[in-house]
Amino acid sequence: MDLVARLIADARRANERRLLVLTGAPDRTRDRAREIIREGELDADGVRYVGPADSFPCRRFERAGELLGTSNQAVVLDCHDACRPNAIGRAVGAVDGGGLLVLLVPPLARWPTRRDAFDESLAAPPFDVEDVTGNFRARLVETLRVHRGIAIVDVDTDTVERDGIIAGPPRRGRPEPTVPDEAVFPAATYRACLTQDQADAVGAFEALRSDGRAVVVEADRGRGKSSAAGLAAASLALEGTDVLVTAVQYRSAGEVFERAEELLRDLGELAGRDEGAHCIETETGRIRFAPPAAAGRLPDDPDCVIVDEAASLPVGLLSDFLAADRVAFVTTIHGYEGAGRGFSVRFRDRLSESDHGVTEVALSEPIRYAPADPIEVWSFRALCLGARPAADQLLDDARFAVTYRKLSAETLLADEQLLREAFGLLILAHYRTEPNDLARLLDAPNVSVRALCHDGHVVSVALLAREGDLSPSRRARMYEGERVRGNMIPDVLTSQLRDERAAETVGWRILRIATHHAVRSQGFGSRLLSAIRREATGNVDWLGVSYGATPELLSFWHANGFSTVHLSTTRNDRSGEHSAVMLDPLTAPANALCQRHTRWFIERLPGVLGDALSDVDPDVIRATLATVDGQTSPSLSEWEWRVVAGVATGMAILDTAPGPIARLALCHLVGDRDASALDARQERLLVLKALQHRSWSAVAERLGFQPGAACKRALSETIRPLIATYGGETARAELQRFD
Numbered sequence: 001m002d003l004v005a006r007l008i009a010d011a012r013r014a015n016e017r018r019l020l021v022l023t024g025a026p027d028r029t030r031d032r033a034r035e036i037i038r039e040g041e042l043d044a045d046g047v048r049y050v051g052p053a054d055s056f057p058c059r060r061f062e063r064a065g066e067l068l069g070t071s072n073q074a075v076v077l078d079c080h081d082a083c084r085p086n087a088i089g090r091a092v093g094a095v096d097g098g099g100l101l102v103l104l105v106p107p108l109a110r111w112p113t114r115r116d117a118f119d120e121s122l123a124a125p126p127f128d129v130e131d132v133t134g135n136f137r138a139r140l141v142e143t144l145r146v147h148r149g150i151a152i153v154d155v156d157t158d159t160v161e162r163d164g165i166i167a168g169p170p171r172r173g174r175p176e177p178t179v180p181d182e183a184v185f186p187a188a189t190y191r192a193c194l195t196q197d198q199a200d201a202v203g204a205f206e207a208l209r210s211d212g213r214a215v216v217v218e219a220d221r222g223r224g225k226s227s228a229a230g231l232a233a234a235s236l237a238l239e240g241t242d243v244l245v246t247a248v249q250y251r252s253a254g255e256v257f258e259r260a261e262e263l264l265r266d267l268g269e270l271a272g273r274d275e276g277a278h279c280i281e282t283e284t285g286r287i288r289f290a291p292p293a294a295a296g297r298l299p300d301d302p303d304c305v306i307v308d309e310a311a312s313l314p315v316g317l318l319s320d321f322l323a324a325d326r327v328a329f330v331t332t333i334h335g336y337e338g339a340g341r342g343f344s345v346r347f348r349d350r351l352s353e354s355d356h357g358v359t360e361v362a363l364s365e366p367i368r369y370a371p372a373d374p375i376e377v378w379s380f381r382a383l384c385l386g387a388r389p390a391a392d393q394l395l396d397d398a399r400f401a402v403t404y405r406k407l408s409a410e411t412l413l414a415d416e417q418l419l420r421e422a423f424g425l426l427i428l429a430h431y432r433t434e435p436n437d438l439a440r441l442l443d444a445p446n447v448s449v450r451a452l453c454h455d456g457h458v459v460s461v462a463l464l465a466r467e468g469d470l471s472p473s474r475r476a477r478m479y480e481g482e483r484v485r486g487n488m489i490p491d492v493l494t495s496q497l498r499d500e501r502a503a504e505t506v507g508w509r510i511l512r513i514a515t516h517h518a519v520r521s522q523g524f525g526s527r528l529l530s531a532i533r534r535e536a537t538g539n540v541d542w543l544g545v546s547y548g549a550t551p552e553l554l555s556f557w558h559a560n561g562f563s564t565v566h567l568s569t570t571r572n573d574r575s576g577e578h579s580a581v582m583l584d585p586l587t588a589p590a591n592a593l594c595q596r597h598t599r600w601f602i603e604r605l606p607g608v609l610g611d612a613l614s615d616v617d618p619d620v621i622r623a624t625l626a627t628v629d630g631q632t633s634p635s636l637s638e639w640e641w642r643v644v645a646g647v648a649t650g651m652a653i654l655d656t657a658p659g660p661i662a663r664l665a666l667c668h669l670v671g672d673r674d675a676s677a678l679d680a681r682q683e684r685l686l687v688l689k690a691l692q693h694r695s696w697s698a699v700a701e702r703l704g705f706q707p708g709a710a711c712k713r714a715l716s717e718t719i720r721p722l723i724a725t726y727g728g729e730t731a732r733a734e735l736q737r738f739d
Contacts, residue, residue, distance in 0.1 A: 004040050004100070006165055007151055012098040014171045017375040018149050018164055020102045023111075024156035026080040029104040030056075032155045033076050036102070042074050050091065051078025051104070063087075067094040069254040071368060074100040082117035083137055085383055085435030092379045093221055097369030107156065108145075112138040122444040124486020126469055131445035135409045136438065143382040149374030171370055184209065185235040192231055192263055197363040198224040204361040205232030208304050208326045209239065214356035215328040219363035222376070227367070229306050229330045230259030236304060237285035238269055244288055244302035246295035246321075250278050253289060253308045260287050293571055296320035306330065312432055315347045316550050316577055322354045383435040387424035390457040392518040402459050402524070404531040407449040409442045421458040422451060429463075429514035446486055447511070450535075452528050460515040460524040462532060467544070469506035478503065489544045492566060492581055493597060502597075505590050507542035507583075508532070529560045533584070541590035548577030551623035557582050563629035565597035569612035578616055580624060598630040602670060606662050609691040618687035618702075622680075625669040632670050634663045638730045645727070645734030648719040654712075658693065664722050665690040677725060682718040689715060 004020065011018040022029040030053050037047050037057045047058035048067060054060070056076070061067060064087035067075065077091040083105070095101050106114055112134030119132040144150055151164030177199035179190040184206050193199040197219075205228070207213045219225045233243045233256060247253035261280050264270040272281040278289035290299055296317055298305070305324040307313070310331040321327050329351075351358060365371060380386040412419040423441065427433040440447055446466040452459045467487045470478070478484050479500040484491055489509055493502035510532075515524045529543075536543055545557060549567060558564075562582035571578055585591040609621065636644065640660040646652025647661060654661055665686040668677065678686070681703060688699045689711075696711055705711040723731045 001036070001040060003151060003153065003160055003163060004036050006163070008041050008098070008100055010165050010167075011100065014166065014168060015097040015370040016149065016166075016171075016373045017092075017095050017097065017099055017101060017369055018151065019144075019375050019378065020100060020164070021105060021108075021144055021150065021152045022102060022155050023105050023108050023152060024154055026104070026106075028155045029080070030078070032153075033102055033104060037074075037076075042100070046073030046099075047076065048072050048074075048094070049076040049078070050087065051076070052081055053078060064090040067091060068251055069258075070094050071096050072099065074102065076102040076104065078104045080104060080106060080116075083111075083140075084118050085136065085439050089379060089383050089385070089435050092375060095375070097366075097373070101375060107154070108141050108152070111141060118439070119443070121485065122440055124444065124446040124465070124467070125474060125484055126471065127445040133409065133443045133445070135413055135442040139413060139442070140382055143378060147374065147378040147381065150378060166374065174365070185232070186238070186267065188267055189231050189235045189263060192259070192266075193228070194224060194367050195363075195365045197365045198228050198367065201225060201228035201361050201363055202232050202235075204359050205229070205236070205328060207357075207359040208232070208236060208241075208328060211325040212356055213326050214322075214351060214354070214358045216351070216358060216360045217328065217330045217363070218333050218360075220366075221332050222366045222368055223363035224367035225330050225332075225363055226253070226255040226308055227259045228363075229308060229328065230256040231263055232328075233287045233306060234260035234263040234280075237264070237280070237282045237287050238267075240282075240284035242286055242288075242300070242303045243306060244290060244295055244298070244304070244324075245306045245308060246290055246292050247308040248292065248312045250289050250291075252312075256306065256308055257287065257289070292317055298324055304328075310347075314548055314577065315350065316548065318347050319350050322350065322356065327356070384420060384423045384438050385435070387420040387427060389424045389428070389516050390421050392516075394457050395454060395459060395516055395518050397454070402452040402454050402527070404528070405451050405453050406535075407451050407461075412442065412449070418456070418458065422449060422461050425458055425461045425514040425516060426463055426512045428517070429461075429512035433512075444486075450528065450532055452524055452531070458516070459519060460528045461513070462510055462528055463512040464508045464532070465511050466540070467507055467509050468503050468541070470503040475500055475503045488546060489581060489583075492546075493593075497566065497597065497600065499593075499597070502593060505541035505587070505593055507540050507544050507590070508536055509544045509546070525556070526560050533561070533586070537586050541585070541587045542593070543584040543586065544582065546579050546581045548572060549580040549620050549624060550577065551619050554580060554620075554623040554627050558627035560584075562627070563594065563598065564624055564627045565594060565601050567601075567608075567613065567624050569608055578613070578620070580627075582627065594629075598628060601628060602630055602632050602666070605666060605670075606659075606691070609687075610662075610693045614692040614694065616692075618684040618692070619680075621687045621691065622669060622683050625666070626671070626673065628670050630671055632663075632667050634660070634667045634726055636660050636663065641723075641727055641731040642734055644719060645723060645731045645738075648716050648723060649735060649738040650713075650716055651738055654689070654715065658690065661690045661719065664719070664726060667726055668722055674725065677721045678718060682714070685711075685715055685718055 007018045022032050034057060037044055044058045048061055049056040049058055050061045050064050067090050072094050075091045075094050091101055105111055115129045120129050122132045123129045149164050149166055152161040177193045177196045179187045180203055189202055190199050193202060201217050204215050207215055217225050236243050245253050245256055269282050271283050280287045292313055304326040305321050306328045307321055308330050310329040407422055448464050451461040468490045478494045490503035493499050513525055547553060561584045564580050564582050566581040568579040583594045585594040643652050643657045644660050647654050688694045688702060700707055700711040
């Protein structure tokens with residue numbers, strides 16, 4: 001208790017956090033934590049316990065995700081049943097300056113060798129939990145023993161291994177932020193800011209008072225960027241602006257709405273709040289929430305859009321928001337909810353190419369604790385939150401000499417720079433890379449890393465997962481509805497597409513692939529895939545991939561030997577995209593697997609394109625069909641060819657017999673097509689009308705045709721070259737008769 005009192009006093013002196021590790025038997029660490037809360041200097045109302053134990057003298061959460069958006073004097077995170085890296089990151093982020101994070105853990109010497117519930121989630125069949133390693137926890141223990149501000153107490157022996165005290169003078173308070181002389185937002189908006197950084201960010205949002213503007217706000221976690229967005233949203237709503245806010249989930253945007261409501265209430269301008277609809281109103285404006293996929297369609301035509309935690313969303317969905325006249329992207333540069341490098345590197349090109357004038361601002365000063373907080377420093381190291389690729393200048397000569405390497409967990413643990421560079425690049429490859437992924441990389445028995453390196457630095461990296469090779473009994477259970485973790489492609493082919501043999505073969509699914517931005521578009525991704533294919537040949541049956549389908553990605557993967565066998569019929573809730581599954585078969589059994597799923601995919605396409613996939617962007621459909629390595633024939637009867645020719649000459653109406661035209665369109669679009677036969681606009685017309693069965697008015701609006709007969713005439717002209725390619729004597733005779 002004396003140590004706890006000293007730790008808290010030390011934290012409050014510096015306005016920093018401190019970390020107390022209670023190591024030992026579960027019951028003893030929990031009893032000691034209860035004692036600290038009951039008898040120490042902590043106010044139980046400001047303490048949260050995350051874990052399975054009951055009867056804690058404070059509020060208990062079962063999951064660390066419930067800490068999001070909360071500020072606490074102390075958080076007790078129980079790691080006995082499961083050590084989840086994401087939970088550690090969330091717990092760190094929920095403790096205020098002057099506060100205490102308490103970790104309850106097994107004896108440190110034995111902790112890496114224990115298997116827990118999180119380890120079970122890493123055991124993808126046919127592997128089991130005994131095959132999971134403890135590399136992440138070994139590294140975690142190492143960081144706990146050496147970083148400043150961390151106390152370690154062995155409660156089994158009542159031994160203080162480290163006291164974590166950092167002696168020093170009291171830290172001076174921060175100066176009050178100033179109200180800019182040229183400010184248009186109310187002075188109260190700026191006075192509500194806690195740092196000058198935050199006030200500068202609010203000032204940047206004033207650009208959104210004009211059309212054709214975009215604002216980018218970047219910061220590490222805990223810098224007050226979401227609060228600044230909330231204060232700005234309130235000020236915009238006061239002017240009569242309809243502000244649409246989006247984030248991965250409403251809870252993630254909670255700070256935006258809380259600060260907006262607080263400011264409007266203080267100003268006496270809060271006209272109403274609909275909590276169920278997540279909407280705040282002023283007399284003339286409002287602030288409302290929509291999830292990303294819905295918000296991307298700009299419902300009810302908002303005046304302004306604010307995208308919170310933009311790094312958590314894929315580039316394709318972020319691009320949808322550029323259709324708004326005024327838009328702000330607020331994002332975390334490093335964090336447990338997605339890393340901002342993907343946003344800053346991959347999306348910036350699209351933003352700069354848009355018609356928006358861009359205002360950028362970065363926040364560096366923490367809001368809730370002092371700069372250089374030792375627990376933030378520790379968490380960034382332990383969870384690789386600050387992982388980033390090699391400096392650009394180190395890869396100047398990379399195009400001339402790269403080496404293919406298998407980066408084992410042991411190799412990465414022995415070389416911190418290599419680990420940070422590899423993980424930093426993997427962050428770029430996906431819109432949501434989390435600390436859990438670091439543990440998966442280091443410990444999961446089915447996961448491995450491959451890279452191209454130049455002079456010891458990572459140029460291109462891929463994360464692979466071994467899938468398939470499942471026993472007959474497990475394949476049967478999967479076919480009957482049992483979910484099997486870590487086997488995504490076999491699971492889709494078996495459970496959704498009803499192929500009980502799909503998991504017989506074994507393959508490597510490419511979870512992530514990324515190339516350093518300094519040498520992008522120079523073929524390194526393709527070179528890495530070629531090297532992986534050479535290694536895979538003779539070791540596995542297939543290579544596979546699944547991702548949110550875009551024309552660019554479909555083209556990339558197809559150019560590297562992969563063909564599409566499935567397009568999901570539902571959109572991913574977070575990405576807003578339909579997922580493509582692609583295979584590159586390496587053996588005869590895998591080739592048979594790929595051929596039968598290609599055939600089934602082509603057979604079911606007419607049905608799903610006119611139903612579940614009827615609203616997918618036609619360019620995504622065009623690219624998907626072009627990456628199917630199969631052929632189809634229209635197989636039309638003489639009567640059907642007369643109908644097709646009739647539509648081509650204007651003597652028949654498509655709506656009375658759309659089937660023949662749909663089969664003809666599919667025949668042209670699937671696989672290698674004659675690029676000279678139709679242009680892109682004509683192919684979009686085929687997709688929209690012949691395959692997706694959209695209304696004539698919707699097709700005309702989408703493709704820019706004049707309302708009326710122009711769209712129908714365009715379809716007639718589109719069908720003619722297809723008749724010349726695929727039609728027989730009957731069709732050609734019909735054309736000649738009416739020409």
